[in-house]
Amino acid sequence: MKHVIVIPDGAADAPQAALGGRTPFQAARTPALDALAARGRVGLTNHVPDSLPPGSEVACMSLMGYDPLRFFTGRAPLEAAAQGITLGPDDWAVRCNLVTIRGHDRGPVMEDFTAGHVTTEEATELLVACQRGLVAELPDLAGWEFRPGVSYRNLLIHRGRAGAVAPLADDIRATPPHDLMDKPVSDAFPRGFGSRLLADIMARSASWLADHPVNRARVARGLRPATHVWLWGVGRAPAFEPFTAKYGINGTMITAVDLLRGLAALAGWSRREVPGATGYLDTDYAAKGRAAIDELQTADLVCVHVEAPDEASHQGDAAAKVKAIEEIDAKIVAPIAAHLATLGGHRILVCPDHPTFLSTKTHSRGDVPFVMAGTGIAAGGRCTYDEVAAAAAGDAIMPGWKLMGTFLGKD
Numbered sequence: 001m002k003h004v005i006v007i008p009d010g011a012a013d014a015p016q017a018a019l020g021g022r023t024p025f026q027a028a029r030t031p032a033l034d035a036l037a038a039r040g041r042v043g044l045t046n047h048v049p050d051s052l053p054p055g056s057e058v059a060c061m062s063l064m065g066y067d068p069l070r071f072f073t074g075r076a077p078l079e080a081a082a083q084g085i086t087l088g089p090d091d092w093a094v095r096c097n098l099v100t101i102r103g104h105d106r107g108p109v110m111e112d113f114t115a116g117h118v119t120t121e122e123a124t125e126l127l128v129a130c131q132r133g134l135v136a137e138l139p140d141l142a143g144w145e146f147r148p149g150v151s152y153r154n155l156l157i158h159r160g161r162a163g164a165v166a167p168l169a170d171d172i173r174a175t176p177p178h179d180l181m182d183k184p185v186s187d188a189f190p191r192g193f194g195s196r197l198l199a200d201i202m203a204r205s206a207s208w209l210a211d212h213p214v215n216r217a218r219v220a221r222g223l224r225p226a227t228h229v230w231l232w233g234v235g236r237a238p239a240f241e242p243f244t245a246k247y248g249i250n251g252t253m254i255t256a257v258d259l260l261r262g263l264a265a266l267a268g269w270s271r272r273e274v275p276g277a278t279g280y281l282d283t284d285y286a287a288k289g290r291a292a293i294d295e296l297q298t299a300d301l302v303c304v305h306v307e308a309p310d311e312a313s314h315q316g317d318a319a320a321k322v323k324a325i326e327e328i329d330a331k332i333v334a335p336i337a338a339h340l341a342t343l344g345g346h347r348i349l350v351c352p353d354h355p356t357f358l359s360t361k362t363h364s365r366g367d368v369p370f371v372m373a374g375t376g377i378a379a380g381g382r383c384t385y386d387e388v389a390a391a392a393a394g395d396a397i398m399p400g401w402k403l404m405g406t407f408l409g410k411d
């Protein structure tokens with residue numbers, strides 16, 4: 001039995017005036033998705049528990065069949081997994097943005113959560129200076145290490161000792177810097193046990209970075225300097241049960257997004273990198289479709305994650321969102337469904353992780369429509385796949401992490 005999951009990230013939405021009162025799914029021409037709806041099951045699910053942040057890290061964990069209320073420990077541990085950094089039971093990962101914070105009449109303001117998209121090479125040099133500052137000024141913080149990632153997205157890793165008091169708490173609250181754009185940061189420092197230590201590192205980083213040659217060169221070129229590190233997304237390694245042990249089959253992830261790579265690593269899935277898969281609207285949809293078909297030769301389950309609808313929503317661009325959905329339909333869903341039809345037993349599931357509303361340009365919690373079709377799945381009497389058809393179908397699988405078991409016929 002072969003299985004394919006397609007995740008159009010953030011594709012679920014509300015009716016849009018710009019689309020004549022239709023949702024992007026309704027407005028998009030999607031013959032392949034509608035064909036799945038006609039021969040399969042359409043309904044609603046929800047991948048974001050009320051108590052967790054609405055985002056791909058929580059929602060895609062749920063889509064992969066893991067209860068986020070049990071397994072979600074923060075964003076940084078997923079990114080560490082994506083980078084191949086293994087966390088032991090006493091270790092912590094903290095997301096470390098390089099940011100631009102500058103003084104305004106309102107006090108210091110988050111001017112840019114990417115520090116002007118600082119390059120990976122620049123970030124690596126800047127973090128060396130931070131590491132030197134940390135060792136010199138905070139000798140008690142042995143076992144803390146800055147780890148460069150890509151551009152402004154880096155990590156701070158703590159290697160703990162068994163039996164030692166943990167320096168941080170699981171419920172530490174830290175604000176993502178992208179939620180602070182153009183806002184004062186003075187009241188936005190982390191809260192909770194261990195937060196003083198993080199706030200101290202953030203405050204001291206200003207002097208570690210201020211006169212750095214990388215920053216001087218950036219300013220000379222008219223670019224924003226990286227003035228601070230901003231720490232958030234704190235967590236320990238989630239205790240994932242391997243997917244193969246849980247569901248009895250292996251999986252492969254195709255994605256251009258680090259959080260999804262991390263989820264795949266933790267679940268024990270393999271990963272297929274696709275040249276031309278960018279995570280943006282210009283991604284090579286057809287290449288992803290071809291890679292999925294190729295992976296089906298060996299994988300029991302192939303998951304194709306496409307970031308483009310989410311990206312269109314962040315830009316508030318309804319037409320681009322419709323276009324992204326149509327590309328997914330024509331270049332990913334259609335060829336995969338045609339290929340599956342030539343195999344024996346097979347199933348396909350399409351489901352966004354969470355809504356990303358064009359109106360607010362941000363991730364949201366709430367119901368999302370799913371469609372599944374294939375061997376042993378009876379037709380539910382719908383002929384289109386969209387939010388309205390899914391609600392009208394009266395078929396709900398809640399909470400969202402149970403969708404995987406239903407899809408695999410294991411519930």
Ligand SMILES: [Zn+2]
Pocket residue numbers: 009010055056057059310353354
């Ligand atoms: Zn997402």
